[in-house]
Amino acid sequence: MQPELPLPTVLLIALGVLTVGLGAWALLRRDRPAAPWLRYLWTFLAVLNVAAWWSFVAAVWLLALFSFRTLREYFSLVDIRLEDRWGILGAYLSIPFMTILIQVDWYGFFIVSIPVYAFIIVPFLVVLGGREARGTVLSIGAIDFGLFLFVYCMGHLGYLLLFRVTWATLFIGGVALANAVEALVVGDRPITVRRGVGMLAIAVPITMAGAVAVQPYTEFALGHSLGIGALIPTLVLAGSYTVTAIERDLGIAPDALAPGRGQVIHGTRAYLFAAPIVFHYIRYFLEE
Amino acid sequence: MSGYWRSPRLWVHLLVLRPLLRFVFGVTVVGKENLRDLDRFVLIANHNSHLDVLLLYTIVPVPYLVRTSAVVARDYFARFPRLVKVLEYLFRPVWVDRVQQDTDPVSEIIGRLDAGENIIIFPEGTRGDPGRLQEFKTGIGRVLAARREVPVVPVHLFGPERSFPRAAPVPLPLWNHVTVGPPQLVHGERHEITATLQQAITDIERTVSAGRHRRTERPRRTRLVAVLGIDGSGKSTLSRRVAEAVSVRGRVGWVGDTLTLFEGGAPQDLQPLQTERLREWMGQQAKQAKSLAHYKIPKLTELLLRDRVVEETRRWYAPVLTVTDGSPLLNMTAWAVLYREEHFTEEFCGRAVAIMSSRGERLGARDPLLKQFPELRVLLRLGLNRLSLPDAVLFLDVPPAVALDRIASRGERQQVHETEEKLTKLADAYRLLCRVLVEQYGVPTLRLDGRRPLEDVVAETIAFVAAAEGDG
Numbered sequence: 001m002q003p004e005l006p007l008p009t010v011l012l013i014a015l016g017v018l019t020v021g022l023g024a025w026a027l028l029r030r031d032r033p034a035a036p037w038l039r040y041l042w043t044f045l046a047v048l049n050v051a052a053w054w055s056f057v058a059a060v061w062l063l064a065l066f067s068f069r070t071l072r073e074y075f076s077l078v079d080i081r082l083e084d085r086w087g088i089l090g091a092y093l094s095i096p097f098m099t100i101l102i103q104v105d106w107y108g109f110f111i112v113s114i115p116v117y118a119f120i121i122v123p124f125l126v127v128l129g130g131r132e133a134r135g136t137v138l139s140i141g142a143i144d145f146g147l148f149l150f151v152y153c154m155g156h157l158g159y160l161l162l163f164r165v166t167w168a169t170l171f172i173g174g175v176a177l178a179n180a181v182e183a184l185v186v187g188d189r190p191i192t193v194r195r196g197v198g199m200l201a202i203a204v205p206i207t208m209a210g211a212v213a214v215q216p217y218t219e220f221a222l223g224h225s226l227g228i229g230a231l232i233p234t235l236v237l238a239g240s241y242t243v244t245a246i247e248r249d250l251g252i253a254p255d256a257l258a259p260g261r262g263q264v265i266h267g268t269r270a271y272l273f274a275a276p277i278v279f280h281y282i283r284y285f286l287e288e
Numbered sequence: 289m290s291g292y293w294r295s296p297r298l299w300v301h302l303l304v305l306r307p308l309l310r311f312v313f314g315v316t317v318v319g320k321e322n323l324r325d326l327d328r329f330v331l332i333a334n335h336n337s338h339l340d341v342l343l344l345y346t347i348v349p350v351p352y353l354v355r356t357s358a359v360v361a362r363d364y365f366a367r368f369p370r371l372v373k374v375l376e377y378l379f380r381p382v383w384v385d386r387v388q389q390d391t392d393p394v395s396e397i398i399g400r401l402d403a404g405e406n407i408i409i410f411p412e413g414t415r416g417d418p419g420r421l422q423e424f425k426t427g428i429g430r431v432l433a434a435r436r437e438v439p440v441v442p443v444h445l446f447g448p449e450r451s452f453p454r455a456a457p458v459p460l461p462l463w464n465h466v467t468v469g470p471p472q473l474v475h476g477e478r479h480e481i482t483a484t485l486q487q488a489i490t491d492i493e494r495t496v497s498a499g500r501h502r503r504t505e506r507p508r509r510t511r512l513v514a515v516l517g518i519d520g521s522g523k524s525t526l527s528r529r530v531a532e533a534v535s536v537r538g539r540v541g542w543v544g545d546t547l548t549l550f551e552g553g554a555p556q557d558l559q560p561l562q563t564e565r566l567r568e569w570m571g572q573q574a575k576q577a578k579s580l581a582h583y584k585i586p587k588l589t590e591l592l593l594r595d596r597v598v599e600e601t602r603r604w605y606a607p608v609l610t611v612t613d614g615s616p617l618l619n620m621t622a623w624a625v626l627y628r629e630e631h632f633t634e635e636f637c638g639r640a641v642a643i644m645s646s647r648g649e650r651l652g653a654r655d656p657l658l659k660q661f662p663e664l665r666v667l668l669r670l671g672l673n674r675l676s677l678p679d680a681v682l683f684l685d686v687p688p689a690v691a692l693d694r695i696a697s698r699g700e701r702q703q704v705h706e707t708e709e710k711l712t713k714l715a716d717a718y719r720l721l722c723r724v725l726v727e728q729y730g731v732p733t734l735r736l737d738g739r740r741p742l743e744d745v746v747a748e749t750i751a752f753v754a755a756a757e758g759d760g
Contacts, residue, residue, distance in 0.1 A: 068461075072314060072461050072462065075461075075462055076447065076462045076463035079500075079501045079502055082418075082456065085456055085460055190559050191559075245559075250501045251501050259314060260316050260447070260463030260464070261316070261465075
């Protein structure tokens with residue numbers, strides 16, 4: 001049974017209403033700028049719609065561009081040495097490398113592309129470019145970690161898109177819901193145990209109910225719908241908690257976000273941890 | 289005006305260079321409105337990279353774009369004749385030859401300004417060390433001294449020194465921040481002009497590059513100041529006030545009934561430490577105790593946890609100073625003195641401190657100290673003998689009667705040990721300890737009269753802390 005409207009369109013309409021509502025609210029309260037997570041939700045929705053209506057290939061390359069944007073922001077903020085430049089160039093080049101593997105649906109190579117090949121080549125390039133050995137370990141760590149978080153984790157979203165657009169849509173919707181709850185419960189304050197638990201207590205039932213509600217579209221069994229519904233907010237919380245510390249270290253101020261100053265990292269942090277885990281959950285249990 | 293829009297040069301800038309810079313590198317411009325409605329202007333900026341001039345052209349308002357020229361060094365580009373042609377086309381540069389010096393760039397720049405053109409100039413002359421502003425050359429001063437009616441716009445570029453530094457063969461896509469300062473008219477003679485403009489760019493730089501990620505910070509020893517005193521002496525208030533006051537210089541941790549991190553005179557949010565939660569709970573248990581036996585164990589645990597909290601604060605938050613209400617090491621020693629005053633001399637006291645803070649003192653199985661202070665054995669067995677010794681100690685001396693009055697006026701329930709007799713003994717024990725600290729450990733110690741107004745005491749304490757810092 002296939003419902004009449006494709007899921008991305010349904011979601012787009014719903015989010016259009018939500019955004020207009022939030023926009024009206026922001027106009028009423030001018031002192032509060034629009035939430036950063038909402039800004040990049042539009043990017044992901046655009047990618048989903050391109051995949052749903054036009055071309056999967058175009059969507060994956062759009063996502064690759066977005067990965068580049070995020071990685072570039074990270075490298076702009078992290079303290080790099082002159083010797084690391086070749087390694088950073090290698091890191092940038094691994095984005096098209098990985099994206100081609102998604103495009104041709106070569107799963108076995110995609111899954112090792114960055115953790116094996118890039119993680120071997122980047123340190124090699126860093127050392128090759130170096131005249132000074134001091135700082136090599138931290139440089140390799142910083143570059144590899146950025147590559148992992150902002151390219152590899154994001155790449156899983158592209159692969160999920162390849163499986164089925166509705167699944168990627170469910171994922172994006174789930175993260176957006178969890179994000180909205182997090183923004184309400186935690187905001188820009190530090191994530192404490194109490195706030196974290198509070199966020200989960202509200203978000204998990206919502207995403208679970210949402211996952212069950214879209215069952216006709218996803219065709220997941222009830223148990224798996226509930227499982228994914230519980231998984232997404234938990235990972236969003238863990239991701240936000242971790243990336244908050246990274247943001248602090250990089251000198252990103254949540255009240256002074258700008259492009260190149262942490263806006264992209266802050267806006268996408270919720271997706272980074274959730275994407276690979278949800279992807280593997282679906283691949284292991286549900287993808288036939 | 290329609291001829292202006294037909295200039296292909298304009299469209300090369302608008303359709304090729306600007307999108308390329310934005311798309312590959314990323315550009316943020318702050319203060320673009322500062323360039324609006326200027327008839328003519330001189331743009332000055334710090335110079336670190338070949339990207340600088342391209343970035344400056346992206347902020348020039350479109351109607352001025354074709355009428356803007358940059359000052360470029362010919363001796364550097366002379367090696368690439370084709371590149372010179374490209375530059376000639378894009379920027380119509382005023383060439384400066386730093387080697388041959390056959391032309392006078394200053395008169396040419398003035399000539400172009402008189403013809404109604406805008407000038408982009410890098411007063412440092414060369415690209416220099418990445419991210420470090422060099423002394424400005426006086427050329428800029430000579431130009432502006434001759435044309436004082438032309439406004440100067442100081443611009444700070446942040447990012448090109450990373451995306452395309454001097455030593456790098458290829459540029460990397462990394463974000464660039466362009467900060468445009470307010471336009472200004474110059475005063476004074478050449479050298480003053482040059483110095484003023486250099487200051488203008490340094491000022492922008494300071495605000496822009498604050499909070500930059502630095503991988504290895506200078507290792508810093510964070511100092512620990514303990515405020516001692518009997519209950520009701522006001523040591524909690526004093527230590528908190530001191531932490532607050534010192535925090536204008538940097539981050540200060542305060543460990544009292546709660547843990548607070550002060551920065552810039554105000555408490556900051558912090559990720560909670562689990563040890564701290566446990567300690568707070570323990571502290572409440574101790575306060576509610578009905579008998580001394582019920583008081584001792586929670587209080588002891590609380591003290592040991594408090595020491596962990598102090599250590600964790602110093603380790604994780606790296607404050608310039610940590611102020612504690614009491615000091616677990618000294619409090620425990622003082623209590624030991626209190627219970628067994630007949631044995632405790634200065635020598636014993638010093639040894640107990642040495643053992644509890646792991647300062648190389650050895651303890652035999654039949655050491656007399658163990659007999660008089662049997663808890664030491666337990667502490668040693670549990671490995672709890674690494675308590676931190678403060679770098680400076682303040683002793684807030686208040687007569688026990690006054691302290692008891694204060695406790696009563698706070699309306700709190702009197703804790704079991706809060707009797708005049710006990711508090712007197714405790715104060716004596718603290719005095720003994722302070723002597724030991726000064727004589728045997730060289731820890732600066734200050735005795736304060738707690739009956740004086742709080743403001744005076746705080747002021748004296750801050751002076752003392754500053755002096756103690758100077759020693760180390």
